[in-house]
Amino acid sequence: MTPQPLLQLQNIRKAFPGCLANDDIDLEVTPGEIHALLGENGAGKSTLVKIIYGALRPDQGQIRWRGDAVEIPNPAAARTLGIGMVFQHFSLFESMTTLENVALALPPQNLGELRVHLEQTARDYGLALQPDRHVYDLSMGERQRIEIVRCLLQNPSLLILDEPTSVLTPQETETLFATLGTLAREGRSILYISHKLEEVRMLCDRATILRGGRRVDDCIPAKETAHSLAEKMIGRRVESPPGHSASASSEIRLQVSDLSVQSDQPHGTDIAGVSFSVHAGEILGIAGIAGNGQIELMSALSGETGSPRAGSIQMLATEVSTLAPMARRRLGAVFVPEERIGQAAVSDLNLVQNSFLTSADRMGFVSHGLVDWAGVERYAGEILTRFDVKAAGTAALANSLSGGNLQKFIVGREILQQPQLLVVSQPTWGVDAGAAAAIHEQIQQLVSAGAGALVISQDLDEIFALCDRIAVISQGSLSPPRPTAKITTQEVGLLMGASREQPQEISHAGA
Amino acid sequence: MLVLEARATQSATAAWLSPLLAMVLTALTGAVIFLAMGKTPGIALYIYFVEPLTSWSGLSEVAVKAGPLILIGIGLSLGFRAGVWNIGAEGQFIAGALLGSAPAVYFYDSVNPLILPAMLAMGVLGGMGWAAIPAFLKTRFNANEILVSLMLVYVAELLLVHLVQGPWRNPQGWGFPGTRMFPDVALLPMLFPGYRVHLGTLIAMAVPLLAWFVLTKSRFGFQVQVFGSAPLAARHAGINNHRMVWTTLLISGGLAGLAGVMEAASTIGQLMPKISPGYGFTAIIVAFLGRLHPVGVALAGTAIAVTYIGGEGAQISAGLPKAVTGLFQGIILFYLLAFDLLTRYRLVRIRRGERAA
Numbered sequence: 001m002t003p004q005p006l007l008q009l010q011n012i013r014k015a016f017p018g019c020l021a022n023d024d025i026d027l028e029v030t031p032g033e034i035h036a037l038l039g040e041n042g043a044g045k046s047t048l049v050k051i052i053y054g055a056l057r058p059d060q061g062q063i064r065w066r067g068d069a070v071e072i073p074n075p076a077a078a079r080t081l082g083i084g085m086v087f088q089h090f091s092l093f094e095s096m097t098t099l100e101n102v103a104l105a106l107p108p109q110n111l112g113e114l115r116v117h118l119e120q121t122a123r124d125y126g127l128a129l130q131p132d133r134h135v136y137d138l139s140m141g142e143r144q145r146i147e148i149v150r151c152l153l154q155n156p157s158l159l160i161l162d163e164p165t166s167v168l169t170p171q172e173t174e175t176l177f178a179t180l181g182t183l184a185r186e187g188r189s190i191l192y193i194s195h196k197l198e199e200v201r202m203l204c205d206r207a208t209i210l211r212g213g214r215r216v217d218d219c220i221p222a223k224e225t226a227h228s229l230a231e232k233m234i235g236r237r238v239e240s241p242p243g244h245s246a247s248a249s250s251e252i253r254l255q256v257s258d259l260s261v262q263s264d265q266p267h268g269t270d271i272a273g274v275s276f277s278v279h280a281g282e283i284l285g286i287a288g289i290a291g292n293g294q295i296e297l298m299s300a301l302s303g304e305t306g307s308p309r310a311g312s313i314q315m316l317a318t319e320v321s322t323l324a325p326m327a328r329r330r331l332g333a334v335f336v337p338e339e340r341i342g343q344a345a346v347s348d349l350n351l352v353q354n355s356f357l358t359s360a361d362r363m364g365f366v367s368h369g370l371v372d373w374a375g376v377e378r379y380a381g382e383i384l385t386r387f388d389v390k391a392a393g394t395a396a397l398a399n400s401l402s403g404g405n406l407q408k409f410i411v412g413r414e415i416l417q418q419p420q421l422l423v424v425s426q427p428t429w430g431v432d433a434g435a436a437a438a439i440h441e442q443i444q445q446l447v448s449a450g451a452g453a454l455v456i457s458q459d460l461d462e463i464f465a466l467c468d469r470i471a472v473i474s475q476g477s478l479s480p481p482r483p484t485a486k487i488t489t490q491e492v493g494l495l496m497g498a499s500r501e502q503p504q505e506i507s508h509a510g511a
Numbered sequence: 512m513l514v515l516e517a518r519a520t521q522s523a524t525a526a527w528l529s530p531l532l533a534m535v536l537t538a539l540t541g542a543v544i545f546l547a548m549g550k551t552p553g554i555a556l557y558i559y560f561v562e563p564l565t566s567w568s569g570l571s572e573v574a575v576k577a578g579p580l581i582l583i584g585i586g587l588s589l590g591f592r593a594g595v596w597n598i599g600a601e602g603q604f605i606a607g608a609l610l611g612s613a614p615a616v617y618f619y620d621s622v623n624p625l626i627l628p629a630m631l632a633m634g635v636l637g638g639m640g641w642a643a644i645p646a647f648l649k650t651r652f653n654a655n656e657i658l659v660s661l662m663l664v665y666v667a668e669l670l671l672v673h674l675v676q677g678p679w680r681n682p683q684g685w686g687f688p689g690t691r692m693f694p695d696v697a698l699l700p701m702l703f704p705g706y707r708v709h710l711g712t713l714i715a716m717a718v719p720l721l722a723w724f725v726l727t728k729s730r731f732g733f734q735v736q737v738f739g740s741a742p743l744a745a746r747h748a749g750i751n752n753h754r755m756v757w758t759t760l761l762i763s764g765g766l767a768g769l770a771g772v773m774e775a776a777s778t779i780g781q782l783m784p785k786i787s788p789g790y791g792f793t794a795i796i797v798a799f800l801g802r803l804h805p806v807g808v809a810l811a812g813t814a815i816a817v818t819y820i821g822g823e824g825a826q827i828s829a830g831l832p833k834a835v836t837g838l839f840q841g842i843i844l845f846y847l848l849a850f851d852l853l854t855r856y857r858l859v860r861i862r863r864g865e866r867a868a
Contacts, residue, residue: 343741
């Protein structure tokens with residue numbers, strides 16, 4: 001007989017206007033189990049988890065906790081039951097210390113006692129924490145550990161983690177998995193939300209797979225291959241990206257020499273002495289954990305921030321460091337920044353207007369200050385068909401598109417301009433696997449046709465699958481690029497954490 | 512406890528409905544106020560909102576008042592769309608009237624018909640010059656344009672008072688402050704004999720059409736929209752921050768200046784210590800009431816003008832105080848802001864201690 005489940009969801013249904021997010025979903029988590037909730041973006045994972053955590057109410061269906069039917073009207077009720085959650089986007093105050101952030105989430109208590117308690121818990125679970133450091137100073141891994149400890153101090157029986165490894169180095173991921181193993185051995189259950197198949201195979205005892213708001217399968221991940229899991233998740237056969245056929249020519253499309261940029265953000269990262277080049281017919285990847293200077297590098301390349309403090313940027317054999325973004329685009333460079341909404345696209349403008357945003361000059365849509373909107377509309381239509389963007393037409397507002405479709409639209413908008421240099425940051429961040437594959441293919445086709453591409457990404461799988469050479473950005477410095485065949489994930493991981501002041505972490509990694 | 516919760520979607524219908532509802536509720540509130548003052552609400556409301564529209568002279572007066580409101584409102588709405596908050600149109604109005612009137616003051620016996628176009632051009636330049644001060648301080652020192660433009664209103668007012676009491680005072684004016692009456696060639700021609708509607712009113716009516724064309728057809732119009740709603744996207748698209756601040760301030764200042772000189776060169780015919788019943792400030796209400804849309808601004812400018820004229824009528828025939836006009840404008844803005852808040856947020860009742868983490 002199986003043990004009494006800790007959490008049971010029966011026929012959970014939740015509809016939003018225009019979208020059935022959860023359709024009749026059953027889920028069972030037993031004590032001491034690490035249970036994966038696997039699915040693409042938009043499969044309904046977040047909705048389901050928010051229902052469990054009391055942030056959303058189901059339209060229909062029942063939640064049972066240790067066998068009893070319960071109502072979870074709000075997160076406080078969930079915490080009282082013993083459900084803790086670590087969100088993908090942390091809710092920490094950057095200007096406060098670790099200890100202060102933990103204290104804020106708990107009932108008022110003596111800070112001295114809390115410190116002892118905090119250090120004890122952190123030690124018990126191998127979560128290295130420094131109570132008095134300010135959060136802005138901490139790596140994403142450390143921030144996540146604060147969130148986890150904060151949950152653990154409330155002694156939960158179920159811990160929910162939403163895409164926890166998306167911000168971690170491979171070494172930090174290993175540390176996290178060790179902690180989760182300890183928690184499970186103590187009899188705590190973990191609901192682990194992810195779309196990373198290898199992780200789920202390594203870590204989880206069971207997996208529930210969601211697709212399009214429905215539960216499509218339950219399986220034991222260790223008995224599956226990454227490939228079979230992917231097919232369950234996507235619902236059709238997946239093919240690995242074909243790779244691009246070009247070989248790097250000697251022609252340099254982007255040459256950055258000794259570039260130094262001062263960040264215009266509070267707690268931003270300055271870039272110092274960065275040098276690299278991108279040739280025609282190659283993809284250079286820049287790996288690194290978020291917040292290590294990627295945003296600063298990207299905006300220096302696109303021309304969104306003022307002139308760099310030192311160094312030079314040459315695009316298509318022209319010095320561009322003092323040129324405005326549109327002048328760089330006219331030369332034949334295009335840019336896809338990290339932020340889709342608000343930077344690459346304007347949420348309350350339609351797709352025609354959003355098409356015009358960056359293509360105005362290069363596509364010749366403006367004469368005598370007037371816009372050829374009919375021409376822009378044809379162009380927008382072409383983006384939708386060529387790049388298989390699912391939208392209600394060119395008059396749809398940007399914010400009506402799903403993340404994956406909007407990203408396909410943005411990448412399409414840039415690629416259709418037939419650039420000779422593509423600079424793209426986090427091309428598939430938060431995008432479903434199908435759209436990600438399509439975006440990768442488009443980038444590779446562009447490079448096969450002779451363009452050069454620079455891909456800045458936190459996703460190591462993406463970097464390794466896509467790029468010909470890899471460099472790592474850490475604390476605003478760039479490691480020398482090396483051919484993909486001559487560098488391993490572990491080496492990249494070490495470079496990613498290189499100049500962080502976390503000796504304990506690196507020693508953990510080997511253990 | 513009641514809390515505000517952001518709505519997932521905002522309806523475009525609600526956005527247009529909100530000014531209409533605001534006007535209806537203003538009328539209802541007005542009825543209550545009139546009742547409290549011992550007046551018959553029906554009659555008072557009729558005098559206020561309907562009577563101005565029942566005669567040719569009333570319509571003419573409404574058009575005359577609506578002109579400057581629309582002109583200034585169009586300029587302001589362009590800036591507000593771009594997130595550039597010019598609050599000092601009143602000052603730019605006065606500056607435009609001052610510079611634009613200079614030819615008429617110095618050549619008071621001129622018969623050259625070119626004096627009028629020159630005055631209009633100088634009026635525009637005067638408004639632009641006044642708006643250039645906040646533009647310069649914002650782009651150079653990141654000074655807040657709201658404060659700078661607002662404070663410059665009082666400078667302009669004092670400058671006007673100084674000129675009409677000092678160097679520009681009419682020597683034959685028995686010591687009263689005010690310039691000489693402008694020569695005939697320096698006055699905007701009237702459109703119909705016996706009514707005060709003048710060429711400037713016509714110009715003011717044409718400006719919304721021009722603004723609509725610019726907003727929908729030109730690259731600049733597109734940039735204004737992006738700059739205001741998504742500054743990072745504007746930066747990504749290479750829209751020049753300083754240029755946007757300068758252009759929107761110069762346009763709104765120029766239109767306010769034009770309104771100023773046209774007011775001086777039409778209904779007033781000279782410069783006096785006070786030449787504006789607060790057009791520059793009321794136009795802010797007009798811009799928002801009109802949803803920052805050229806057609807909306809034209810309608811809103813007309814609606815607010817009705818309350819000005821109705822207010823004058825109410826003083827005469829119903830013995831209501833002049834302050835009621837300002838009261839109405841205040842109430843309408845209050846309701847408008849309240850409805851706008853409710854189109855973006857909804858009120859949710861939660862029990863104590865239930866607040867989501």
